[in-house]
Amino acid sequence: MSISKTTDLLGQLSQLERSVGEFSFEELSADEAKALKKSFNTFKSSLESKIYSPSQNNTISEKAESVVVDKQEVSQKQFMTHVSHEIRTPLNSIIGYANLLKEEELTSNQHRKVEAIQFASNTLLKLINEVLDYSKISSGNTSFESIDFKLHGLLNDVMFLCETLLVDSQVDLIIDIDENVPKIIKGDPSKLSQVLLNLVGNSIKFVNHGFIKLGVFVKELNENDYVLEFSIIDTGIGISKEKINSIFERYSQAEKDTYIKYGGTGLGLSITKEIIEKQNGEINISSVVGKGTTVSFTLPFSKGDLNSLPIEQEKNLDVEEAKKLLKGAEIMVFEDNLMNQHLILEQLTKWGCNVHTNVTLEKGLTILAAKNIDLILMDLKMPNLNGFEVSKAIRSNENAFIRNTPIVAFSADFTEQDGKDCESIGINDFLLKPYTLNDLMSIILKNKRKNKLTEEFGPILQKQMIEPKETTVVDLNSLLDDCFGELEMLNELIKLFKTNVLEFIGNVTIHIKTDNLVEIAFSAHKLKASFAMLKANGMRNLIVELEANCKANEPSKVKELYELFLNDYPLLENNLNIDLERLNKQ
Missing domain, CATH: 3.30.565.10 (Histidine kinase-like ATPase, C-terminal domain)
Known part of the structure; x- marks a missing residue:
């Protein structure tokens, strides 16, 4: 990269520094100004340390050119790691606080200055992303879908x-x-x-x-x-x-x-x-x-x-409705950066969540045992015990409720190997910093534990059947074979299956009132594989037909099939329990 490109990046940094200084001096309280300037200075120091060489004998221009141009001193992999994590993390704070400020009751002059901070921050993020993108592609670390x-x-x-x-x-x-x-x-x-x-x-x-x-x-x-x-x-x-x-x-x-x-x-x-x-x-x-x-x-x-073709989900998020769904949610946050701790605490508290921050593994396990935590946000790159190690400890806990707590990893960089590690540990999802408030809201709603499903929809499943049907037949023998004959694994899969059914009923009950067939089809698509796993072919066929009628935009037929499901599923689950009890006694 030439000196002119380095100068361009430094010019963007100076412009942002002026905007932050003017805004914090004129519009913020002393504590708010201190927090914003601290996050900016951390970001500035990180960026400059990546541009200037550690050598004290060179001029600034020589340092900038030697680091950016000389690939022998800094490998692409090291460059990606440092830029991604050490720069994106404080930039996450700047963008996050700007987003929070924009939600306040601002004057038109204040609003313009917040937008200036957002514009400059996003411009810097775009520059960083371009460098990272090129580094990944040229080093062969990018993958292509088919x-x-x-x-x-x-x-x-x-x-x-x-x-x-x-x-x-x-x-x-x-x-x-x-x-x-x-x-x-x-x-x-x-x-x-x-x-x-x-x-x-x-x-x-x-x-x-x-x-x-x-x-x-x-x-x-x-x-x-x-x-x-x-x-x-x-x-x-x-x-x-x-x-x-x-x-x-x-x-x-x-x-x-x-x-x-x-x-x-x-x-x-x-x-x-x-x-x-x-x-x-x-x-x-x-x-x-x-x-x-x-x-x-x-x-x-x-x-x-x-x-x-994958099923397309609705892209628009109803923020007010989402806030209602998040109110009272218990969220635990593992984050070592104090600035980011404060930021996410303020973000989630505004939505009515109960937030547990500044937790160690030991303290976190104590909270998990005492409270019904709906979701864990896990920073992967913490010192001492990193997010992977903490997640492993949670997933290996002897308490089933604790070990099944949903975990969403969030970090300023995420490699292909990180993805594989997350999958092997059982981390549910991932959020890349810096993120928007809508990104954070969406991923929590998508992954949080559905604590109220059993209470709200459990009675629906207690209906008595009039007569047995093909849709009530299950066969666990083949699934036990797939579990290598391990009954413990089989029992865990059945628990997961029942949870999936409850989620399906909850989602459809909500969306059928507004004829939101896209969401219903998505829920049906997720569930049909579960019935195939149990060799419950009759019920699987019903779900396949329900999904097809969603795609064909036939709301009346969808409602009819859903009523059939609610009518038939209780006996299927009863047969499932009988079959499972039989296998456990063998």
């Missing part, structure tokens, strides 16, 4: 997002999809979105009038495999012949003043090229100064399967 997805929907979503970036009505966004382009394909939708957003977003920066056109057509077709060609054509300022050959090089930008005017690291196009080529694609660019630029790239995909 899933079925709706191509046309993705393209429309990308163009909709890009429309929000346009500030000039003289520029038209056009999308042209050839009729032969398949609607469902198999590949990596997130990486395709990233490439398109980078390229179309780049065009938006340099087009003052005219149009930007995204075109898609089939370049090659071989049985079930496609090669699609994408083109982004714009009427922008263009790129000179001298610069076009180096435009995809890292830290390269077309003109010297580009980074001053538009910011950025100069890594966007380099990342784009890496993503395309690592998927066996190609990218090309042609341009005429003053007339415009055309970027085209090809990517291979496979034919998609409609039946394999």
Whole structure:
């Protein structure tokens, strides 16, 4: 990375420091100003320590260049770890406190200053993410998905997002999809979105009038495999012949003043090229100064399967309804950073949660034994005992209620190995710092223990059956074989199964009142595998039919099938208990 790019990052830091200073001096109390400045100074020190060399004999410019450019001194892996954790952690505090301040009753002047802090913070986060993204891709640490997805929907979503970036009505966004382009394909939708957003977003920066056109057509077709060609054509300022050959090089930008005017690291196009080529694609660019630029790239995909599409959940979160669901929730937080402890305590308390912070493993286990904790938020990178070790201790506790407490890991960096470790330990989910308040709210609602389900919906399951049906038949013999004949494992699976059924009933009872068939279908999709595990094929078929009618938008049929489920499940569970008791006595 050149000195100019380091200067760009330091300039962003100085701008943010001025905004923080003005805001804290004019608008905050002494304690609030002290807390905000402390978190900022921690962030500033971390960032500067990564830019400047530890050597005391070099000038500042020599230090900046030696650290950023010299890969022999700092490996990519070390760079990723330090930047990700040591910079993102204090940045999480800055963004978090800004989010909290924005919820206060502010004057219009105060509101503008909070938005300035948020803008500068998010700009820094974007710069850091770009560097991390490039480091991962170039070192081979990024992975690519291969899933079925709706191509046309993705393209429309990308163009909709890009429309929000346009500030000039003289520029038209056009999308042209050839009729032969398949609607469902198999590949990596997130990486395709990233490439398109980078390229179309780049065009938006340099087009003052005219149009930007995204075109898609089939370049090659071989049985079930496609090669699609994408083109982004714009009427922008263009790129000179001298610069076009180096435009995809890292830290390269077309003109010297580009980074001053538009910011950025100069890594966007380099990342784009890496993503395309690592998927066996190609990218090309042609341009005429003053007339415009055309970027085209090809990517291979496979034919998609409609039946394999993941169920889409609603993206909008009803914040007020979510706060009602969170009120009274018992949340335990393992976090070593005092600033972040205070931040998350304030965030969760505002939502009516009872929060336990500043806990050690010993203190945490004592609280878990005394209270019905709904969720544990676990920082993975704590000193002494880290989050993995604390989670292992909880998951191995002899008290079943304690060891089954939901755990959500949260950290400023998260590697592929971290994901594997979390899965092996039994950590339920993960939240990356810095996060938004909606991210935090959503992940808690998704994972917290459903303590009230049995109390509220248990009576529904006590209905007496009129007559046995195919939907009440179970067979635990094959499941016992899958458990290697271990009855303890079988009993744990049955407990988990019953919990899943209660969650299903709770979710459907809530969403059936508003005909929210998307959520009902999602709940049914999760549950059908459980009935297959028990060889309860009759009930599984009923759930499959319920899910299908949700997708077909048949609310009356869904309600009818749900009534059948409520009518038949109690006897199925009774048969399940009888079969389980028989096996336990053998």
